[in-house]
Amino acid sequence: xxxxxxxxxxxxxxxxxxxxxxxxxxxxxxxxxxxxxxxxxxxxxxxxxxxxxxxxxxxxxxxxxxxxxxxxxxxxxxxxxxxxxxxxxxxxxxxxxxxxxxxxxxxxxxxxxxxxxxxxxxxxxxxxxxxxxxxxxxxxxxxxxxxxxxxxxxxxxxxxxxxxxxxxxxxxxxxxxxxxxxxxxxxxxxxxxxxxxxxxxxxxxxxxxxxxxxxxxxxxxxxxxx
Amino acid sequence: xxxxxxxxxxxxxxxxxxxxxxxxxxxxxxxxxxxxxxxxxxxxxxxxxxxxxxx
Amino acid sequence: xxxxxxxxxxxxxxxxxxxxxxxxxxxxxxxxxxxxxxxxxxxxxxxxxxxxxxxxxxxxxxxxxxxx
Numbered sequence: 001x002x003x004x005x006x007x008x009x010x011x012x013x014x015x016x017x018x019x020x021x022x023x024x025x026x027x028x029x030x031x032x033x034x035x036x037x038x039x040x041x042x043x044x045x046x047x048x049x050x051x052x053x054x055x056x057x058x059x060x061x062x063x064x065x066x067x068x069x070x071x072x073x074x075x076x077x078x079x080x081x082x083x084x085x086x087x088x089x090x091x092x093x094x095x096x097x098x099x100x101x102x103x104x105x106x107x108x109x110x111x112x113x114x115x116x117x118x119x120x121x122x123x124x125x126x127x128x129x130x131x132x133x134x135x136x137x138x139x140x141x142x143x144x145x146x147x148x149x150x151x152x153x154x155x156x157x158x159x160x161x162x163x164x165x166x167x168x169x170x171x172x173x174x175x176x177x178x179x180x181x182x183x184x185x186x187x188x189x190x191x192x193x194x195x196x197x198x199x200x201x202x203x204x205x206x207x208x209x210x211x212x213x214x215x216x217x218x219x220x221x222x223x224x225x226x
Numbered sequence: 227x228x229x230x231x232x233x234x235x236x237x238x239x240x241x242x243x244x245x246x247x248x249x250x251x252x253x254x255x256x257x258x259x260x261x262x263x264x265x266x267x268x269x270x271x272x273x274x275x276x277x278x279x280x281x
Numbered sequence: 282x283x284x285x286x287x288x289x290x291x292x293x294x295x296x297x298x299x300x301x302x303x304x305x306x307x308x309x310x311x312x313x314x315x316x317x318x319x320x321x322x323x324x325x326x327x328x329x330x331x332x333x334x335x336x337x338x339x340x341x342x343x344x345x346x347x348x349x
Binding site for chain 2: 348
C-alpha cells in the first residue's frame with residue numbers, strides 16, 4: 001500500500017501561514033490503514049492545530065472532513081460546495097490526493113500534511129517496509145518473488161555484491177541483503193542455476209527515466225479519441 | 227499514552243498533564259492516592275492555558 | 282490565580298471493572314480524595330481514543346487521568 005507519515009506540527013503550522021480557516025481533509029484509503037491521514041488522524045491533528053494555534057496567539061478555525069478516496073474525482077467532487085469558506089485545505093492524503101484536490105479545485109490551495117514515503121508492506125503492527133518501487137517492469141518472476149529494485153540498496157540486477165556480509169547489507173546492517181534472500185529462496189527450490197544467467201541492464205525507460213508515466217486504456221475510456 | 231503526551235508537549239500544554247494509572251477494583255486507597263497525586267501535580271503545573279479561550 | 286487557590290479540573294476516565302470499581306469502593310470506605318476529579322466511566326480504557334483526550338484539553342480541563 002501507499003504509506004505516509006505525518007509532518008510535524010511545526011512544519012504544518014509554517015505551511016498554513018496566515019490562514020484563519022482551514023479544512024483538514026483526510027482520505028479513507030491507504031493513509032487510513034497506515035495511520036497517517038484517516039478520520040482518526042484528521043481528528044487528532046485538527047484538535048492539536050486548534051490548541052497550538054490558540055496558544056501561539058494566532059487562532060485558526062479548523063474543520064474536519066474525510067472522504068473515502070481523495071485520488072478519485074467522484075469522491076472529492078462533493079467537497080466543492082464547502083470549500084469556498086476556507087482559506088486553505090490541509091490534505092492528509094498521499095501526494096496523489098493532494099494534487100487531485102489542487103487540480104479539481106484550482107481556486108483554493110491544498111497543502112500536504114503528510115510525507116508520502118513508499119509502497120510498503122506492514123510486516124507487523126506499526127512497521128512498514130518498502131517492497132515496491134513501481135519501476136514499471138516487474139522482475140519478481142526471475143528473482144523468486146523478492147524485489148532487488150526495492151530491497152537491494154544498489155538496485156542490482158545481478159547479485160549479491162561484495163558488500164553483502166552475513167546476509168546483511170553494507171549500507172546498514174539492519175537491511176537484509178535482498179540478493180542473499182533471493183539466493184536462499186532459489187536454493188530452497190533447488191533452482192540456483194537459474195540465477196547464474198547474467199541479467200542485462202534493466203530498462204529504466206519504463207520507470208521514471210522515461211519521464212512521468214501514463215497508462216491509457218482505450219477500452220475503458222468513456223470519451224472517444226479522434 | 228506516550229503518543230498523546232508527546233503531542234501535548236508539541237502543542238505546548240505539557241505532556242505531564244496526562245497520566246495513566248493501573249489498579250484493581252479492590253485498590254480504593256491507591257485510587258484516592260492517585261487522585262491526590264495527580265491533583266498536586268496539576269496544581270504545580272497551573273491551569274490549562276487554553277481554559278476559557280476556546281468555546 | 283496563584284497555586285494555593287487554584288483548584289484543578291481533572292478528567293478521570295475509569296475502566297468499569299477496575300478504577301471505577303475502586304473509586305466506588307473508596308466511596309464506600311469513606312476514603313477522602315480531592316474534589317478536583319470528574320469521573321467518567323468507560324467500558325475499558327482500551328476504548329479511549331487519543332482524540333478524546335485532546336478534546337478534553339480543548340474543552341479546558343487541566344489534566345486527564347486514564348485509570349484502568
